[in-house]
Amino acid sequence: MAPMNLPLTPTDAASPAVQAPAVTPAFSPLYQQIKGLILQSLQSSEWKPGESIPSEMELAARYRVSQGTVRKAIDELASDHLLIRKQGKGTFVATHAEHQVQYRFLKLVPDQGDLNTEGPAQRQIVDCKRLRASADMARVLALRTGDAVLQVRRVLSFAGVPTILEDLWLPGAPFKGLTAERLTAYHGPMYALFETEFGVQMVRAEEKIRAVLADKSQRELMQLPNNTPLLSVERVAYTYNNTPMELRRGFYRTDTHHYHNALN
Amino acid sequence: MAPMNLPLTPTDAASPAVQAPAVTPAFSPLYQQIKGLILQSLQSSEWKPGESIPSEMELAARYRVSQGTVRKAIDELASDHLLIRKQGKGTFVATHAEHQVQYRFLKLVPDQGDLNTEGPAQRQIVDCKRLRASADMARVLALRTGDAVLQVRRVLSFAGVPTILEDLWLPGAPFKGLTAERLTAYHGPMYALFETEFGVQMVRAEEKIRAVLADKSQRELMQLPNNTPLLSVERVAYTYNNTPMELRRGFYRTDTHHYHNALN
């Protein structure tokens, strides 16, 4: 017995009221509904990052559908990088803590060699303080103007050369208790810390990239001469439900590294 | 009756002889083999861009497999953007000529509004000449040093403002007969011209992005002041078989536009 086809309104977040609803009966295939149910379990942390989820057969029994339908739901979640399939072992909740997928969102690579030859980055927290969200900041992070925001500034160096200067803004509430000390003490990607310490999983991001000239404070922190062009990378990272959870603005040196992008 | 499982050596292009073949029996699932056969038909232009391919049932009969197996092969080709499914109509060979997917590889967008509000770019061919491939150029385009190469320089303007300066290098042989006149006369994306006039389909590309300072000739062509930072976007575009067919280096103004990238 299959569950009813709940007429889910598809992705109507902040849809304009002017939009004609038309005759669309809002049909949603079964596997999409199952996908939604699995997504709910991920959001509610029923299954945590790194853990395995129940087998396809178990989920099929739980949702009263065939294994094939569960499979298709999991297929999509896997291609969204929310789940990771491992043949013979099971299906696992994706995590930023594994070596394989570490720095998934960092697309800066050295011109010669790769991340392995280069080794891990040296990290230095320059600043970490709380402040009130400006109107712009509030809009981007889906907060209200004046809400608490955490601001972090740090420098990443490769082989001793300062290469990345980053400013981060995080919503205060979910990241209550985050301090410069904890950031410094933690060894591993920042998104892994967010995951394990604050239960915040970043699943998607969007970047706006520009070429800019380094300003005075940037030149000082990265030891750069005048008129040095930098790559400005403005990123908004999202958790489940398209909730923005981080605004990050990176300034990358691109004389020895470049931003790599594959177009498909 | 299913075809034999041909032990296809998977992606062994220029594999070092040192590599141990190991015990791997090189298993390749049936749908991957079907995918390869469909790919061959695409390469050989049995089905041309914009045309429909045979229905799933027909292909299943042709390859002596079930419809489901053909479906999975087509699914992958569709997610690679080589085919486009249209419910009720059929499956079509992807093309750069359709309005939907035009400028698929151009990720520069205006800070306000979108490509529609902005309208089409004004194009101006600055230069178009034949020359001999340098060693570097030959390596990138998989040619031999000294082979004929076509070099094009052009400027794209939005709302009358020069925004993109591009240098292109194309292998001489496949693009025999391409001239500045033909480039100027053609209205539509350059990749659409490559497709219809030269039978060259670009299916994938890789970009290396840097921040640079505009040099003298760039400043003149784009009417820029001194010390203007530009986004340098170096792109290698590939046809089927991972054959490189174009090297393109674009310089983008990013004061009114930005390079947009989605991370998944």
Place this chain on the structure above:
DNA sequence: CAGTGGTCTAGACCACACT
């Protein structure tokens, strides 16, 4: 209406990992 792709099912078997 017929033809296309899209969904769903049920069952069989294969490849892989652990024990």
Place this chain on the structure above:
DNA sequence: GTGTGGTCTAGACCACTGC
């Protein structure tokens, strides 16, 4: 061997397109 995901099949039915 047992359990997992991965492949393949065959058939039924649904949704969309165009005649």
